[in-house]
Amino acid sequence: xxxxxxxxxxxxxxxxxxxxxxxxxxxxxxxxxxxxxxxxxxxxxxxxxxxxxxxxxxxxxxxxxxxxxxxxxxxxxxxxxxxxxxxxxxxxxxxxxxxxxxxxxxxxxxxxxxxxxxxxxxxxxxxxxxxxxxxxxxxxxxxxxxxxxxxxxxxxxxxxxxxxxxxxxxxxxxxxxxxxxxxxxxxxxxxxxxxxxxxxxxxxxxxxxxxxxxxxxxxxxxxxxxxxxxxxxxx
Numbered sequence: 001x002x003x004x005x006x007x008x009x010x011x012x013x014x015x016x017x018x019x020x021x022x023x024x025x026x027x028x029x030x031x032x033x034x035x036x037x038x039x040x041x042x043x044x045x046x047x048x049x050x051x052x053x054x055x056x057x058x059x060x061x062x063x064x065x066x067x068x069x070x071x072x073x074x075x076x077x078x079x080x081x082x083x084x085x086x087x088x089x090x091x092x093x094x095x096x097x098x099x100x101x102x103x104x105x106x107x108x109x110x111x112x113x114x115x116x117x118x119x120x121x122x123x124x125x126x127x128x129x130x131x132x133x134x135x136x137x138x139x140x141x142x143x144x145x146x147x148x149x150x151x152x153x154x155x156x157x158x159x160x161x162x163x164x165x166x167x168x169x170x171x172x173x174x175x176x177x178x179x180x181x182x183x184x185x186x187x188x189x190x191x192x193x194x195x196x197x198x199x200x201x202x203x204x205x206x207x208x209x210x211x212x213x214x215x216x217x218x219x220x221x222x223x224x225x226x227x228x229x230x231x232x233x234x235x
Contacts, residue, residue, distance in 0.1 A: 015112055015126030022132050026176075030169050071097060095144030102137040106130060119220045127212055131179075134208065138201045139175035143168050145194055152194040156186040179205035 075097045078090050113126045145152040146167060155170060174187040178201045189195040 012112075012117075012120060012122035012126070015109070015122045015129060018109070019125040019129040019132075022129050022136070026132065026136070026172065030172060071100060075101070091147040092144050095140050095142075095147065099137055099140035099144065102133055102140060106133050106137060109133065114215065114219070119216055123216070127216065130212075131208065134201075134204060135176045135179045136172065138179065138197065138204075139168070139172040141197055142171040142175060142194070145191070145197065146171060149191060152189070152191045154188045154190050175201065178202055181205055 075094065078093050078097065081090055109126055109130045113123050113130065117123075142153070153171070153174070155167075170187065177183055178198055181202060189198045
């Protein structure tokens with residue numbers, strides 16, 4: 001099984017699959033799934049599996065493997081306990097562990113997208129997935145800040161609910177409108193740390209696409225002469 005996972009992540013098609021999973025989670029599961037048990041297994045379980053498989057395949061050394069397994073077990077344990085007993089410290093722990101996982105996965109995808117080889121549709125899909133993962137990463141930080149101090153954000157009464165899952169959905173929405181610099185104003189950062197994190201995400205949202213595009217174009221320009229020379233050598 002491990003060899004099959006490694007083969008999937010060693011190929012560019014794994015990036016397209018990841019984009020499909022991330023898109024499905026954000027735009028289908030989060031808005032439509034209301035049952036806590038279903039959320040636990042579908043939303044968190046599926047994405048956790050993707051993260052663990054990706055990180056362990058690309059950074060599959062014994063040390064990294066143990067770290068990822070410990071984090072995965074802690075994340076699953078906290079989520080199961082939180083689904084039974086809603087405690088703010090469990091929600092905070094879930095937020096920070098999810099942020100660590102997403103940071104690892106972002107590193108994995110950067111390695112996959114920018115490794116040597118031709119720029120194809122799968123790598124472009126990986127770049128889109130990378131952009132969406134950045135949004136989820138900041139959303140996890142916002143969830144952590146909100147449960148650490150409920151005054152971190154001023155959420156419109158039409159959205160506000162202290163149900164942990166609904167709050168997480170609201171802050172994912174806030175993260176993506178911040179990342180894309182839309183800013184409808186129905187959720188506002190209040191505390192200084194929330195404002196600073198929001199400013200940082202806004203900067204990343206502006207700079208990341210420009211840097212990514214420039215890098216992909218440079219890689220394609222570098223790869224073109226090599227492809228032409230290989231084609232010329234063919235009889």
